[in-house]
Structure formats: C-alpha cells, structure tokens
Amino acid sequence: MSDHVWYSGGRVFTGAASVPWAESLVTRDGRIEFAGSDAEAAVRCKHGEADVLRVDLDGRTVLPGFVDGHAHVLMTGEAGLRAHLTDADDPRRIRQRLREWAEANPDAPRVLGRGWLFSAVPDGRPTRTLLDDMIPDRPVYLDANDYHSVWLNSAALTELGITRHTPDPPGGRIVRDPVTGEPTGHLEETAAQHLAWRFLAETTADADRDRHLREATTAYLSSGVTCAVDMMLDEHGLATVDRAEREGTLDLRMVGHWFVPRGPDPDEQLAQVRHAADLSARHRSDRFRVTGIKLVVDGVIDGCTAAMLKPYADGDNADPIWDFDSLAPVVTAADAAGLQVALHAIGDRAVRIALDALEHARRINGPSLNRHRIEHLEYVDPADVPRLAELGVTASMQPVHADPAIRDNWAAMLGDERAERGFAWPEMTGAGARLVLGTDAPTAPHPPLPNMYIAHTRKSALNPELPALQPHLALPLLAAITHGTADSAWACHAESALGVLRPGLLADFVVLDVDPFEGEPDALLRARVLRTVVGGRTVWQA
Incomplete structure (x- = not known):
C-alpha cells in the first residue's frame, strides 16, 4: 500500500477540539497529514497523482484506535488457548470444559x-x-x-x-x-x-510465548485496540516483545509497566525499581516503551482478598499485600527515578494506602510529572475521592468488571450499601481526576466496544437483558470513548502521538460498520471492526 493514503467519504470522530468531526483523513509516512472535509482533502491530495491511494469509506465511522489503559497482553494470548470457564456456572460444566480441552490436547503435560x-x-x-x-x-x-x-x-x-x-x-x-x-x-x-x-x-518455551503474543495481537487489533498498556511485564514478556519488535512483527503498540512483586527482601524490591529505570531508558520506541512499575497493593472483592476499611459480609477482612511501611519506600524510589507508578488497589483501605504512599513520595521528592495512577478503584471511601485530583493521580478503571452479569458475588461479599457506590467513575471525574478506561484482559473480555457499552449504560454486555445497575453512574458515550482513547494515551505519556486523529500524530484508527453515536446504545454490541490501521498501515481487515 502507498504511504500516502486518502480515506474519503466517512464520518470521522477525530477527538480533536479544533475539528472533532471530519469526512476525510489523509495519512502520509505513518502520520495524519489532514483531517477535514472531502473537498479540502481533494485539493490537498491533488487527486489523480499516482502516489496517492484513495480509499472510499462509504459512510463508515472512523474512531481513533483504542488505547487499552490496563491489559495483560501475553496473558491474554495464552488465556485464549486455555479451557474457558467463565460461563461454566457449575461443577458439571467445568468438568465438561476441562475434559474437552484435555481430549483436544492429548500431548499437553x-x-x-x-x-x-x-x-x-x-x-x-x-x-x-x-x-x-x-x-x-x-x-x-x-x-x-x-x-x-x-x-x-x-x-x-x-x-x-x-x-x-x-x-x-x-x-x-x-x-x-x-x-x-x-x-x-x-x-x-x-x-x-x-x-x-x-x-x-x-516450563513455557519461547516459541509458545511468541504464539501467545501473536494470538493477543490479532485479538486486540481485530477488536479496535491499537495500543495496550501491559501491567505485568516481566523478563519473559520483555524478551518476547523484544523479539517481535526486532523482527518487525509487533503490529500492536505496547507500553509496559515492570511488575515488582511483594517479597521478603526490601533491598530486592528497590533493586527492581532500579532495573525498571534502566529498562525505561533503553526501551523508548513508538512501538514499545517501558514507562514505569506495577505494584499490587491488595487482592479482589470477589475472593475477599481486597483490603477494606470495614469487614466483609461474613465479618472477615483481608490484610493488604503491601502495607504503607513496605510500599512507601518503593513508590518514593520509583518516583525519584522518573518512573510512573501504577498501583493495583481495589478495596478502600488499599486505595488509602496507595494514596498515602504517593503523598509521601511527593513530600520527599516534590511535585511529580510522572502521572502516577491507581488501578481498579472498585470501591473508594468518599473521603479519598478528592485526593486523586489533589495528588494528580489518574483513576484507571475497567467498566467490564462492573458488568451486571458478574456482579452478584461481588455485591454479596460486601453485603451492604457499599455495593451501591461501586465502580463510581463519575465521582472520579467530578472531583477533577483524569479517568482512563481499559479492560484488564484476560480477567475480562478485551474488546473495547462492549466495554464502552457498559460504561455508557451500566448494563451487561454478556447478557443485555439484565437491568442496568446504578444507571446514575453511567458515562456519556463521547466521554467514555475519550477516556478509552485520548485520556488513555495521555495517561501513558503518549498524547503527542496517540489517541486523537490530528495532523502530526500517528495514524492509528479503526473503521466500524455502524455508527455507535447514532441509534440505540446496543449498536456498540453489534458493531464490527472492518479495518484497523496502525502507523498508516492496515494491520487488520475484516
């Protein structure tokens, strides 16, 4: 394909404040050259010149490529090759799925x-x-x-x-x-x-990891994701992504957070921070960057391992994985090294510990430009919501975890009015915090359009017949898509390249067969991706 392409006759949501909607996109050398009317594009492209390839969008809708703000890329590829159990709702069905997988993979150890x-x-x-x-x-x-x-x-x-x-x-x-x-x-x-x-x-071979990355790349690109923020990068994943980038097969852009596990040796954890800083200095391409570290402060509400300020329904509670005394030195060291810190915190006690650690880092190091973030924030104490904006902390959340089809156990574990304030995205933005939407795949489905449906309706993408839960916490569709594109790009320091279809930025976009902005919200569940373009090159086509 020519490196100078004119996409005409579409309905293009650019996300740019100056020209939010357009009919034409012109790309050259991997970047957006023009976004505007077909007539202006025709003049600019001097239609008829041999080096300009014209693609008729035929009225289709174009969106900026989605930036999945929280993903586990290789795990998503590997998960696609395992027995799928999410809809196996009793032991009989679990047995059936496992035996089918075992029979289909007789040589698997x-x-x-x-x-x-x-x-x-x-x-x-x-x-x-x-x-x-x-x-x-x-x-x-x-x-x-x-x-x-x-x-x-x-x-x-x-x-x-x-x-x-x-x-x-x-x-x-x-x-x-x-x-x-x-x-x-x-x-x-x-x-x-x-x-x-x-x-x-x-016990996993490199060839298998390469296969996992290929599986994940196809899954993401075919659903409209052009960049994913990987939240659990380790040596194996780093080597796999490195191989793909060297070989020119890394079609999905990736931003990595080096995973620092909780262990018994504080010096080893600080050594991991230094290692992440070295990786960040070495991996800075527009295809793959290492931007920070990831720390898991607590567990999950479904398993009663999230750290809560008040006990669960059965009277039990969970200690945090990282308490403040162990967490604060690591966060402070990472901040001083210029790394972005991403803190998994689901329960309100864990969120408070995470905010306290970030506040401690600011007290020691001064104000930060690192755009630190807290991941998930499924239940946050009202007193802590304003602290996100005060500390400049990004709220990174996943609407797919709020799907009503999987909320019953979550609510039962809390067992009280706390369930009514779960996944309160508008509270975060209302307090002035930047909101980023992702999927946390493979813990939830990776496609971004059903994710936007849940964000916009608080209804289930898995079972649309279910009533909405907490509809007053739904987001306007335009805001939801912006949180999944431009805001997600900003949060990973990529706003000068991704998330908006503006001249000079990378030409990453998707073409849909229906317009999600017109008609009923369930158009988001019906929409199919027809074309995915990364760096001006079509990397997936239906």
Whole structure:
C-alpha cells in the first residue's frame, strides 16, 4: 500500500477540539497529514497523482484506535488457548470444559484453564478433591477469572512440591484444611504468583510465548485496540516483545509497566525499581516503551482478598499485600527515578494506602510529572475521592468488571450499601481526576466496544437483558470513548502521538460498520471492526 493514503467519504470522530468531526483523513509516512472535509482533502491530495491511494469509506465511522489503559497482553494470548470457564456456572460444566480441552490436547503435560468464578464452585471453596474427580491423571492449573488465585488438583500440588509444611509467601496464602492442615488446592495472591505462575513460566518455551503474543495481537487489533498498556511485564514478556519488535512483527503498540512483586527482601524490591529505570531508558520506541512499575497493593472483592476499611459480609477482612511501611519506600524510589507508578488497589483501605504512599513520595521528592495512577478503584471511601485530583493521580478503571452479569458475588461479599457506590467513575471525574478506561484482559473480555457499552449504560454486555445497575453512574458515550482513547494515551505519556486523529500524530484508527453515536446504545454490541490501521498501515481487515 502507498504511504500516502486518502480515506474519503466517512464520518470521522477525530477527538480533536479544533475539528472533532471530519469526512476525510489523509495519512502520509505513518502520520495524519489532514483531517477535514472531502473537498479540502481533494485539493490537498491533488487527486489523480499516482502516489496517492484513495480509499472510499462509504459512510463508515472512523474512531481513533483504542488505547487499552490496563491489559495483560501475553496473558491474554495464552488465556485464549486455555479451557474457558467463565460461563461454566457449575461443577458439571467445568468438568465438561476441562475434559474437552484435555481430549483436544492429548500431548499437553498439564490441563490449563482460566476464568472460573467463585459462584460456580460449591460454597465458593475450590478444592483439589473436586478437580481430582474431573482430571485425575494430569496436573490441572486453573486461573480464577480475576487472576488473583489458582485452583489446583492433587497432581499439580505434587508437581509444585506444596505440602502442609510449605510456608505462605508474604502477601499470599496456601489455603489449608482447618482440621488436617493439608493444602486444599487453592492458592491466593502471591502464593499463586510465586508458586504456580513462576513454575508455569519456567516450563513455557519461547516459541509458545511468541504464539501467545501473536494470538493477543490479532485479538486486540481485530477488536479496535491499537495500543495496550501491559501491567505485568516481566523478563519473559520483555524478551518476547523484544523479539517481535526486532523482527518487525509487533503490529500492536505496547507500553509496559515492570511488575515488582511483594517479597521478603526490601533491598530486592528497590533493586527492581532500579532495573525498571534502566529498562525505561533503553526501551523508548513508538512501538514499545517501558514507562514505569506495577505494584499490587491488595487482592479482589470477589475472593475477599481486597483490603477494606470495614469487614466483609461474613465479618472477615483481608490484610493488604503491601502495607504503607513496605510500599512507601518503593513508590518514593520509583518516583525519584522518573518512573510512573501504577498501583493495583481495589478495596478502600488499599486505595488509602496507595494514596498515602504517593503523598509521601511527593513530600520527599516534590511535585511529580510522572502521572502516577491507581488501578481498579472498585470501591473508594468518599473521603479519598478528592485526593486523586489533589495528588494528580489518574483513576484507571475497567467498566467490564462492573458488568451486571458478574456482579452478584461481588455485591454479596460486601453485603451492604457499599455495593451501591461501586465502580463510581463519575465521582472520579467530578472531583477533577483524569479517568482512563481499559479492560484488564484476560480477567475480562478485551474488546473495547462492549466495554464502552457498559460504561455508557451500566448494563451487561454478556447478557443485555439484565437491568442496568446504578444507571446514575453511567458515562456519556463521547466521554467514555475519550477516556478509552485520548485520556488513555495521555495517561501513558503518549498524547503527542496517540489517541486523537490530528495532523502530526500517528495514524492509528479503526473503521466500524455502524455508527455507535447514532441509534440505540446496543449498536456498540453489534458493531464490527472492518479495518484497523496502525502507523498508516492496515494491520487488520475484516
């Protein structure tokens, strides 16, 4: 394809304040050269010259490419190759899915699945004995839908060497039988990371990781995402992305946050910050950048591992993975090194700890231009909402986690009026904070248009027949799309290149078969991506 292309006859939402809507886009050398009327574009392109390729949009709608503000790219590719369990709503269906996967992958040394829900497990307690009855002869590793715990059978526990004597890692738990003390097969938080995930990472071949990246890239590009902010970059993922970039096959732009796990050695955590700073200095292309670190302050409400100011419905509560005393030095060091800090904080206690740590860093280092961010913010104490804007903290949130189809267990765990203030996106923007929307894939579906539907309606993309939950917290569609494009680009320091279709910026955009701004909101669920353009080049086409 020519590097000078005129896309004409469309309805183009540019996102730019000066020219928010256009009929034509002209791209040259990977960037937007012009956005405006067809007549002006015809004059500029001197239509008929051999070096200008004209593409007729035929009235289709064009949007800036979505920037998924919170994703796990390689995990999304790998998840697509596992047994899918999110809609397996009881043990019988889980058994069916696992056996189908095992039969389809007879040479796989392990049975791998993802997406199980606590509501699908008897009493919400996953056990090895239940899995042993389903798959007795191969190790089974099943990631929960929220990716904060792993469910194992006995063969997997044996393979990992986990016994009643294995200690819990800091910030995690090997769930044990209260009578015998034997592990039940359920690993929570850092126990899942350090014991199960680390083992699986060490046994995964580079060729498989390359395949995971290809799977994820196709999934994202075909759904309209042109850039993803990866929130759990490690050595394996870094090497995989590096290979793709060197080989010229990295069609999806990526921005990485180096994952710093909670461990027993504070010096090692500070060493990880220095390593991230080195990576940030070395990886600065427009295709792949390392911009900061990621810290997981607490768990999730569904599993009752999120740190709350008041107990859960059963009277229990969870300690944070990072308390203030352990978190503040790492955040302060990262801020001083010029790194962007992304803090996973779902419960209100964890959000407060995260804000306190960022406030401490500002007190030590002075005001920051690093655009620090808190991820998820599913329930925030009203007293802490204004602090986001006061500290310049971006609220990075995921409408897909508010889908009414998966909210019952979430609300039941809280068990009180707190559920009515969950996922309060307008509270964040109303207080003056920058809001960024993403999906957190693979903990939730990655396509951005259904994500926008939930943000705009507070209804379910999984089951649109369900009534809206908290419709007063819905966002205007234009605002939602801006939070998923221009604001997401700003939040990862890419506003001078992405998120808006303005002359001089990179030509990253998508062409849809329907106009989501006209008609009923469910057009967002019907819309298909016809073309995805990254850097002026069509990288996916229906």
